[in-house]
Amino acid sequence: MSKELEDISKKLDTVTRLLAFDLIKDKSVNEQIEILTKAGLKVGDMAVILDKTENQIYVTQTTLRKKKKKESVKQSTEPVEGQNV
Numbered sequence: 709m710s711k712e713l714e715d716i717s718k719k720l721d722t723v724t725r726l727l728a729f730d731l732i733k734d735k736s737v738n739e740q741i742e743i744l745t746k747a748g749l750k751v752g753d754m755a756v757i758l759d760k761t762e763n764q765i766y767v768t769q770t771t772l773r774k775k776k777k778k779e780s781v782k783q784s785t786e787p788v789e790g791q792n793v
Contacts, residue, residue, distance in 0.1 A: 725757050741768045
């Protein structure tokens, strides 16, 4: 890659990090990771933005997935209001 393209790439990375940081600044760590994951950021980038280790990001993502799956199963087994059980 040429020097100019590398410079542009670095600047875009910086802009992306700044925008991501602004988007998540008033959220909990779990919400921050969930938002950044949905935005398609890589774990390494999230770790840099949030000043966490990649392992901390992976663990939080796994915990969030398990929590959502558990909530999904719970909702699908609950009777719908007005429905006879």
